[in-house]
Amino acid sequence: MSTKLGLFPEAASTIAGRVDALYLFLVAVSLFFGVLIAILIIVFAVKYRRRSESEAPEQIHGSLLLELAWSVIPLGIAMVIFVWGATIFATIKRPPDNALQVNVVGKQWMWKLQHMEGKREINELHVPVGRPVKLTLTSEDVIHSFYVPAFRIKQDAVPGRYTTAWFEATKIGTYHLFCAEYCGTEHSRMIGRVVVMEPADYQAWLATKGEPVPMGVAAAAAAAAPAGAAAAGGGEQTLVAAGQKLFVKLGCQACHSGQPGGLGPALAGVFGHEVKLADGSTVLGDENYMRESIINSQAKIVAGYAPVMPTFKGQVDEEQLLQLIAYIKSLAAPQTAAAGGQVP
């Protein structure tokens, strides 16, 4: 049995200190009110204990002033906490533009991760210290949740859509990665680690060859997965290259050639921009929009085009979808690439 008994997990991200400070403030507020109430109760219970059966205490029916005081003061404190917490949350929810991109796919019961350079990992995430890392998460089956206590971040990986999270590690080391959303039998073994490295070590690590070797539960899950899924992506290609290969293989360029008169709209520059739809509305060209347009191609029809695109549901898995989207995003004109940072 380990006998360490800390009160805080390791703080290894830029946000961790801010979360802990707010947590301590909340602890202080709680202690103040908790101790206040406890002392009042104990003091009253002793001081005003019943001394004879015939006691007839003086009746006090209330005080508007006190009622106002103990409504308004807690409300004021609550609003301070709200604003403080919302500020931190706003930071947690807005990845910096210069973040490294890592795609995360959860499945029962393993985490599959892929870096932009094409490097894959299972239940492990290697990142450089001092560099923001943006995660794009989804799930192949049920809802999972990507949780790194040392970074104070958590984000559900929801099937059928993309969610994002980001962090910037501040300390070299190895940290717990947990699945925090109950996902079935081996939920508590859907764990792994985040390895924070010197940038140079990270570059060296990226350059190493070889597919990840899953261990334990993940190994069984990987063995059960269709073999094609892993092979098709091409572990050592960059995400964009893998996506381009798929783009050609699936015949996407036949319609989305970008030439005038194509059956489908040009894809260059779509990412991060508003897209006009046939029904007059507009939609932001983000990852979720692209995902939907591939899987459920009739959901949103671009203005000026016929609804002729077949669905690619079942032909591409979650990891391949992320590769395709990485490729489509890379088609964005260079001066608009920064807009990607604003996608919620």
Place this chain on the structure above:
Amino acid sequence: MMEDTTRGTNYLNAEYGVKSWLLTTDHKRIAMLYLISVTAMATLGGLFALFVRLELLTPAGDLFQSDTYNKLFTMHGILMVFFFLIPSVPAVLGNFLVPMMVGARDLAFPRINLLSWYLYVIGAAFVLFALFTGGVDTGWTFYTPYSTSYANTNVIPAALGIFVAGFSSILTGLNFIVTIHRMRAPGLTWFRLPLFIWAHYATSVIQILGTPVIAITILLVAAERSLHLGIFDPKLGGDPVLFQHLFWFYSHPAVYIMILPSMGVTSEIITCFSRKSIFGYSFVAASSMAIAVLGFIVWGHHLFVSGQSVYAAFVFSILSFLVAIPSAVKVFNWTATLYKGSISLDAPMLYALGFIGLFTIGGLTGLFLSTLGTDVHVHDTYFVVAHFHYIMVGGAIMGYLGGLHFWWPKMTGRMYAETPAKVSALIVFIGFNLTFFPQFIVGYLGMPRRYHFYPDEFQVLNVMSTAGASILGIGYLLPFFYFFWSLRHGALAPANPWKAAGLEWKTPSPPPTFNFDQTPIVREEAYAYPLREAEVV
């Protein structure tokens, strides 16, 4: 104490035989039926909690298979939430006391009241069937698409059980609302009502407005599972997060279904054992209604990391903070009621003061969860487990046990033994804190909930928690013994053993079938302490 000790006819001895109980329409007998059934379900749920805590003694998951462990915490949650906590105070104490406190001879719809109990039993039978034919492993929250497409356990019978039991809850709420509106004794105006009635009124509003939503949601889960309708599973074209919105739209207010009635109990006990009128009557009454209303617009705080929009998160966060205000108002008013009182620390009072303590901790730690910046870290960890146990177990069960002790003489006509009752109140309070306080810490350290295996560094705190749970278990078991003992050996209870205000104390213990020999007329406010000599029967 001039009560005649030779008993006249009362609701317990008016009729004999199993049939006279199973076909009764007397709200007091139905309350007793509920008492037996919810106690049975709580015992089973407690047994599962015991297994969960035993498994968590070691990080290695060595006592059960993971599947079994997952079923244990799921069944613990389903039984405790839907079949114990939600019906506990309203269906047992509320059933017994709402008509008596308003001076009525029964609830507005006595046969519907009996139907409520049968629906509860049928719902419970479905869930027990699910349990004994293999169990359910979705967690009591039934999150999709796990529950609809991936779990291979008995989700459908459990879902149907919750669906049926929901109607029991709706009908009880309906009965209370009509009774409180239409059957108050002459002179019993709204602002003379005991706060127990206000609390049950607020609870009933939630039961009627919220429960249909969970009923239909859980039915949709069963429908998607059996008919593959695409409602929640994205592979079928559904939206898994939609389930969370629907589920918490009910299940957050459901927490107030569990806690509001206990708040009502606390108001009755605090005033009686300090012989004081409640401090700020209208604020305590209004805060119950405020909690009921606000409770409906905070569900999104369960979805801060589900990928809902940042702006939705802001709104749900600030609304969640607003619920803290009426809760704080109640705690301050109870404390102020003690001021200059004539305080006697009998067992019900110890439970009520324990309620205030545990509810205060539960409420304050709720702030950590409505705060966006900290919720991201503690969401779905043991911090949340600790928080909601402080509210739902610490709070709700302290109130329930306090009320059970307080009205036990009225319900059974017998006094329980005071000393073991005080000891058990103390053991529950200490055991509870030892069990759940370490979970706040292990949660902040990052231990996710529903973990069968866990990293070694969390073991110390888990051992503390399990040790506390064994103390808590003893505290919960003790009342079984002295309550049973009192049924045969307890001193006969006078009509008003605590010298309490309130109409229920102005009729014999146990009360006659129709509660009052003649309709009482109310001429004073609630909690008109100290009682005039003539009233101290």
